[in-house]
Amino acid sequence: MLDVPHWPGHRTGQHVDVRLTADDGYQAERSYSIASAPEDDGIMLTIDRLEDGEVSPYLTEVLEPGDTLELRGPIGGYFVWDASLRGPLLLISGGSGIVPLRAMLRHWAAVRPPVAVRLLHSARSLDDVIYHDELIRLAAFEEVDVRIALTRAWPDDWRGHRGRIDRNFLEDAAWPAQEQPRIYVCGPTAFVEATAAALVESGQRPDSIKTERFGSTGG
Amino acid sequence: MSPPSRGFLGRRRSGVDPSRVPPGQHLTRGFPVLSAGPTPRTEVADWSFTIEGAVEEPTSWRWEAFIALPTDQITVDIHCVTKWSKLDTSWRGVSLDTLLKTVETKAEYLTAWCDGGYTTNLALEDVLDGKAWVAYEYDGEPLAPEHGGPARLLVPHLYFWKSAKWVRGLRLTETDEPGFWETYGYHNHGDPGLEQRYQGD
Numbered sequence: 001m002l003d004v005p006h007w008p009g010h011r012t013g014q015h016v017d018v019r020l021t022a023d024d025g026y027q028a029e030r031s032y033s034i035a036s037a038p039e040d041d042g043i044m045l046t047i048d049r050l051e052d053g054e055v056s057p058y059l060t061e062v063l064e065p066g067d068t069l070e071l072r073g074p075i076g077g078y079f080v081w082d083a084s085l086r087g088p089l090l091l092i093s094g095g096s097g098i099v100p101l102r103a104m105l106r107h108w109a110a111v112r113p114p115v116a117v118r119l120l121h122s123a124r125s126l127d128d129v130i131y132h133d134e135l136i137r138l139a140a141f142e143e144v145d146v147r148i149a150l151t152r153a154w155p156d157d158w159r160g161h162r163g164r165i166d167r168n169f170l171e172d173a174a175w176p177a178q179e180q181p182r183i184y185v186c187g188p189t190a191f192v193e194a195t196a197a198a199l200v201e202s203g204q205r206p207d208s209i210k211t212e213r214f215g216s217t218g219g
Numbered sequence: 220m221s222p223p224s225r226g227f228l229g230r231r232r233s234g235v236d237p238s239r240v241p242p243g244q245h246l247t248r249g250f251p252v253l254s255a256g257p258t259p260r261t262e263v264a265d266w267s268f269t270i271e272g273a274v275e276e277p278t279s280w281r282w283e284a285f286i287a288l289p290t291d292q293i294t295v296d297i298h299c300v301t302k303w304s305k306l307d308t309s310w311r312g313v314s315l316d317t318l319l320k321t322v323e324t325k326a327e328y329l330t331a332w333c334d335g336g337y338t339t340n341l342a343l344e345d346v347l348d349g350k351a352w353v354a355y356e357y358d359g360e361p362l363a364p365e366h367g368g369p370a371r372l373l374v375p376h377l378y379f380w381k382s383a384k385w386v387r388g389l390r391l392t393e394t395d396e397p398g399f400w401e402t403y404g405y406h407n408h409g410d411p412g413l414e415q416r417y418q419g420d
Contacts, residue, residue, distance in 0.1 A: 017302075017416075019243070021221040022229040029243040029302050054230045054245065062226045070221050075417060077403035078255055189252045193365055196257035206257045207336060213253055 001036075002043045002069060010034055012103040013080040013184065013212075016045070016073030020055060030055040033099040033186075033212075034074065037106035046130060048096035079184065079212045083111035087180045092165065092195055094122045094187025095130075097214060101186060102131050105138050118145040120173050122165045122191065125153040147173055165191075167198040177203050186212040239296055240304055241411035247303040252365045255399070259334035259364070259385050266369050268353065269388035270318060273326040282369070286355065288313045293352060295375035297382070298411040310373055312354030315346040318389070326391035330398060331372050334385040339398035340407070341374065341381060343391075350376055353386060378409040378416070 012034070019029045036044035049060040063069065081089065081104045089108070091101040098121055108117055119138075123129045129148060139146040149161035149169065161169055175181040183204060185195050192213045200206055232246060240246060263282040271277040280288070293310045329346070332338050345351070355362050355370040362368035367384030374381045380400045401407050406415040414420060 019221060020224040020227045020229070022227050023223050026229045026231065027221065027243065028227075028229055028245060031301055058224070058227055067225055068222065069224070075404065078400075189365070193252065193258060197260075200257050206259070209257050211254065211256055213251070 002045065002071070004043050004071070007043060008074070009038055010043075010074035011077075011080040011082050012037060012107045013100045014074035014076045015100070016043070016071045017075060018045075018055065018059070019070045019072070020058060021070065028054050031075070033103070035099045035102055037103050037110055039110035040106065046096065046099045046102075079186075079210050081107070081182065081184065083107060083113040083115070085182060086115065087182050088116045088118070088175045090174055090181045090183045091117065091119045092121075092170075092183065092185045092187075093119070094165070094191035094195075095124075095128070095214075097185075097187030097191065097212070098130055099186075100212065101184060102134070104184070105135075105144070108144070109138060109141065114143075116143045116145075116175075118147070118173060118175075120147050120149065120165055120169070122149045122151060122187070124151055126150060126155060126158075165195055165198075167202055170195070170198050171202045174199065174202070174204065177205055177208070181208060183209045184212075185209060187214060189213045235306070239306060241298055242414050243416075244298055244302055244304040244411065247305055250305065250308075250366065251299065251301070251303055253299065253301060253380075254335075254365075254384060255337070256335055261334050261369060261385065261387075263369050267387065268318075268370070270322050270391065271388060272329070272390035273324055273393050274391055275323040278321045285313065285353075285370075289317055291352060293354070293373065293375075295373075297375050297379050300378040300380055300405065300409070300416050304411075309358050310352065310354040311356035311359075312352035312370070312373055314349060315351040315353070315389075316349065318353065319343070319347065322391070324391050326393050328392045328395045330390045330392060330396055331383040331386050332388050332390060333383050334387055337383055337385065337399050339372075339381050339383045340392075340396055340401055341377075342395065342408075345377065345408075346374060350374065376410070378406075378411055380405065381409050 015031045015033045021027050032045045035046040047059045049056045135146050149165050266282045269279040296306045298304045351374040354373040372383045372386045
């Protein structure tokens with residue numbers, strides 16, 4: 001959680017650039033999606049620590065409360081959602097791709113617009129589901145439907161989807177194209193490629209699908 | 220000047236000429252994919268490339284005619300605004316010098332347009348004299364759809380969003396008309412050496 005002086009406000013789905021500077025002036029920069037809603041206090045980033053990363057291990061292991069961080073943003077004007085938009089909201093994420101979608105869900109819960117929301121989230125196992133408890137709380141809203149797909153391991157009594165988010169799952173879970181859902185897909189490249197292709201094959205309009213891909217870029 | 224980040228050492232690159240890595244960029248060995256929507260899948264049988272707009276006579280090529288044009292083998296470093304750079308990438312494609320030679324124009328700008336609706340704007344001085352290509356092979360193989368195949372623009376001296384994937388034509392314009400990312404807050408020109416990432420840089 002960051003306290004950012006002069007923060008101009010953001011829209012859900014936007015990101016910030018974080019810049020680290022070593023004593024000799026060497027710098028490293030990475031982009032991170034904003035996990036908090038505009039209504040939240042402070043700016044929250046959720047960092048997926050990459051084993052061989054340069055910036056994410058610093059942010060997760062070295063940075064402490066009280067330290068100063070140089071950041072720039074908010075950035076991005078396309079992969080954004082705000083509560084004034086109409087049409088059902090279909091959010092689809094894989095792994096840490098849930099971060100910007102979590103901001104959208106929190107924004108929805110703060111404003112409560114008359115829009116139905118569905119989150120389809122894919123994780124390896126239940127322990128890998130980021131924001132698990134918060135998702136359960138959000139699912140208590142009548143308009144919010146959370147469906148989790150576990151791809152590698154699941155509890156014996158798991159009633160959610162087992163396996164990847166595929167075309168059958170999407171056809172069952174997505175609103176038909178006539179209802180003009182606004183679709184946001186975020187996750188690793190292979191997940192986004194497969195999901196966006198399956199959505200198009202199942203009849204969704206390509207221009208209703210906004211994607212954000214997290215490459216494994218050594219972050 | 221940025222203040223130092225307490226306890227940050229950084230991972231220095233070894234064996235790479237630092238002048239090849241623009242400010243704020245880091246190297247990747249993979250080839251990350253970034254795009255705003257689903258990947259369009261156009262078969263080469265349905266593909267054509269058109270130069271239109273402020274020209275005496277529009278020109279168009281079908282795939283077979285296009286790949287019969289003189290090509291260049293290009294090895295260049297590429298830089299994405301999301302901060303990865305990739306060195307020594309290898310492409311084959313047709314230079315924009317070759318393509319634009321075929322039309323008469325007074326235009327000073329162009330908009331590249333693509334399957335999927337993506338656009339990006341470029342000044343002609345940024346694409347002539349061996350600075351830009353329409354590439355259809357990467358590493359000796361046909362360009363994969365997720366990387367922009369059948370063909371993409373290759374403008375390696377600018378951030379890679381200018382190297383529009385799935386390119387289908389160039390519309391020449393007398394005024395500079397911002398494209399997709401250029402209207403969503405990204406820089407109009409996008410020179411990595413000057414770190415022109417976002418509007419106002």
